[in-house]
Amino acid sequence: MAEKSLDVEISDRKAATAMEAADHKAENLSMLITSVAFSFLPWMAFGAAIVCAAFGNNVGTFIGSIVGVFSAGPQLIDAVKRKRK
Numbered sequence: 001m002a003e004k005s006l007d008v009e010i011s012d013r014k015a016a017t018a019m020e021a022a023d024h025k026a027e028n029l030s031m032l033i034t035s036v037a038f039s040f041l042p043w044m045a046f047g048a049a050i051v052c053a054a055f056g057n058n059v060g061t062f063i064g065s066i067v068g069v070f071s072a073g074p075q076l077i078d079a080v081k082r083k084r085k
Contacts, residue, residue, distance in 0.1 A: 042072035 049064030
Protein backbone atom coordinates (compact mmCIF):
# COMPACT_ATOMS: atom_id res chain seq x y z
CA MET A 1 0.00 0.00 0.00
CA ALA A 2 2.76 2.42 0.91
CA GLU A 3 4.67 1.49 -2.24
CA LYS A 4 1.69 2.33 -4.43
CA SER A 5 1.27 5.64 -2.67
CA LEU A 6 4.96 6.39 -3.19
CA ASP A 7 4.75 5.42 -6.88
CA VAL A 8 1.76 7.74 -7.37
CA GLU A 9 3.60 10.57 -5.64
CA ILE A 10 6.68 10.03 -7.81
CA SER A 11 4.63 9.98 -11.01
CA ASP A 12 2.81 13.15 -9.92
CA ARG A 13 6.13 14.91 -9.31
CA LYS A 14 7.43 13.79 -12.72
CA ALA A 15 4.28 15.10 -14.39
CA ALA A 16 4.56 18.42 -12.57
CA THR A 17 8.22 18.72 -13.56
CA ALA A 18 7.37 17.95 -17.19
CA MET A 19 4.64 20.62 -17.17
CA GLU A 20 7.03 23.19 -15.68
CA ALA A 21 9.62 22.37 -18.33
CA ALA A 22 7.02 22.80 -21.07
CA ASP A 23 5.94 26.13 -19.58
CA HIS A 24 9.53 27.37 -19.47
CA LYS A 25 10.12 26.29 -23.04
CA ALA A 26 6.97 28.09 -24.23
CA GLU A 27 7.94 31.21 -22.27
CA ASN A 28 11.44 31.20 -23.76
CA LEU A 29 10.02 30.84 -27.27
CA SER A 30 7.57 33.69 -26.76
CA MET A 31 10.36 35.92 -25.41
CA LEU A 32 12.48 35.10 -28.47
CA ILE A 33 9.65 35.90 -30.87
CA THR A 34 8.84 39.14 -29.03
CA SER A 35 12.48 40.23 -29.00
CA VAL A 36 12.88 39.59 -32.70
CA ALA A 37 9.59 41.31 -33.52
CA PHE A 38 10.43 44.44 -31.54
CA SER A 39 13.94 44.52 -32.98
CA PHE A 40 12.79 44.41 -36.59
CA LEU A 41 9.55 46.39 -36.32
CA PRO A 42 11.21 49.81 -36.80
CA TRP A 43 13.21 48.54 -39.78
CA MET A 44 10.12 47.04 -41.39
CA ALA A 45 8.13 50.25 -40.80
CA PHE A 46 10.86 52.43 -42.30
CA GLY A 47 11.18 50.01 -45.22
CA ALA A 48 7.44 50.17 -45.81
CA ALA A 49 7.62 53.97 -45.69
CA ILE A 50 10.39 53.96 -48.30
CA VAL A 51 8.42 51.64 -50.59
CA CYS A 52 5.29 53.74 -50.17
CA ALA A 53 7.26 56.91 -50.91
CA ALA A 54 8.70 55.31 -54.05
CA PHE A 55 5.18 54.54 -55.29
CA GLY A 56 3.83 57.98 -54.34
CA ASN A 57 1.59 56.85 -51.49
CA ASN A 58 1.83 59.74 -49.04
CA VAL A 59 -0.49 58.22 -46.42
CA GLY A 60 1.46 54.97 -46.32
CA THR A 61 4.72 56.88 -46.11
CA PHE A 62 3.41 58.93 -43.18
CA ILE A 63 2.05 55.90 -41.31
CA GLY A 64 5.23 53.87 -41.85
CA SER A 65 7.38 56.76 -40.69
CA ILE A 66 5.30 57.37 -37.57
CA VAL A 67 5.30 53.67 -36.64
CA GLY A 68 9.06 53.53 -37.20
CA VAL A 69 9.73 56.58 -35.05
CA PHE A 70 7.44 55.48 -32.22
CA SER A 71 8.85 51.96 -32.17
CA ALA A 72 12.50 52.98 -32.50
CA GLY A 73 12.31 55.89 -30.04
CA PRO A 74 12.07 53.87 -26.82
CA GLN A 75 14.84 51.55 -28.01
CA LEU A 76 17.15 54.50 -28.68
CA ILE A 77 16.37 56.08 -25.32
CA ASP A 78 17.05 52.77 -23.56
CA ALA A 79 20.36 52.36 -25.41
CA VAL A 80 21.50 55.87 -24.42
CA LYS A 81 20.52 55.35 -20.78
CA ARG A 82 22.45 52.09 -20.60
CA LYS A 83 25.64 53.74 -21.85
CA ARG A 84 25.50 56.52 -19.25
CA LYS A 85 25.31 54.17 -16.26
